[in-house]
Amino acid sequence: MDSFYTVAQEASEEQIIEKSRFIGLVKRIENTAQAEQNLKETRESLPNARHYVYAYRIHASKLEKSSDDGEPQGTGGKPVLDLLQHRQIWNVQIIVVRYFGGILLGTGGLTRAYAGTARVALEKAGRTLLIPHQIYSLKIPYSWYEQIKYGLRQHGWESANEQFMEYISLDVFIQYEEQDHFVAWLDEHTNKQVLWKPEGFTLKTSAIIS
Template sequence: MTAPYITIAQSEYTYEQVIKKSRFIVSLMRVTDKAAAKAFIERISQANRKANHNVWTYLLGDRDEIQRYSDDGEPAGTAGVPMLEVLKNNGIHDVVAVQTRYFGGIKLGAGGLIRAYAGTMASAVATVGLVQRIERRQLTLTIEYAQYEPLKYWLESQAYSILDTEYATGVTLTVPVNTELVADFVQAVTDHLQGKVTVEVGAVNLFEIPYDKAVTAKTSSLK
């Protein structure tokens, strides 16, 4: 079975927390090539050039074929590697991360640094959320306003995602459906709404749907 393709839910995101008076700021971005990753690292590092450290990591490819990291002056193995391992251990692809540290005067020690960098990274990923990229057939459902709430409730109860909703003379919803299940889906939704729905079967596309997963901060140094 092919592993799911998971990435962050937003194209760019920033998360910050304070640990023992040090500010840890994680900047995340989706990327698909090394040039974009390096440009993002440079941009964030320049914006935070007065920081003590701008630690970074990125991984690229469906199988993480490219993996890079830098501790940027932190003790070796306490910063860049933990960040990379958080991405890998949570199955996240095509992301670059820069974690900026403004030192607050209290030394954390090697173990404390690993926990701080890995923990802040995991919190950033959990906060931005994850999506799974899947191949599905696009179905467009057009209904009257009176059918909207019943349809929305039914779709959610059946674990179908609503990717787009348009309001005009009626309501139009875009729903991705497994190609093998399209006929059953159309019959079920037609029965549920007693025929008061128009279904248009579209092309097969790649869709991103919310991916509910507990994010772990574990690394090889923190089991």
């Protein structure tokens, strides 16, 4: 699994262009079912619009899809998808809703309107990097607890889910390229008195990127 960019938050922005109302919605998704549900909910919450243009990218399957929803071919969905590709953003759906204002924009005008509305909504959402981490479950003797916690902080390794029973158990999140270093440090530092085992992986968010 590799790192990838996604949005920092969901967002919406609105523009009036030649009397048409364009509403851009940025949604997080992980699969096509969520994308279809977002579109259904948007049609319900913003009813009677002329067009519901959208584009999305799903990282796990490397799936990309767009729709002009009745606009001239290539003037709606493609410019929105191009924007997501250019920003290298995954697991995101952008829906641009258009309430027609009576003035025809032409193919160039439509392309600029849909791309521009998607862009301002995406800028509001922000961009962040998701980094895969291996989860390690530790069983720590009480005599080692403070030293292990100090070492984790010193290395910048995040921990969570502490439980105090016969042993202290907790989870540690380690970037893939640091796994060998983490295991070697833990075994050598404690003379293998702290037990560990891998427990799957998760994606952790880095700092927000503009």
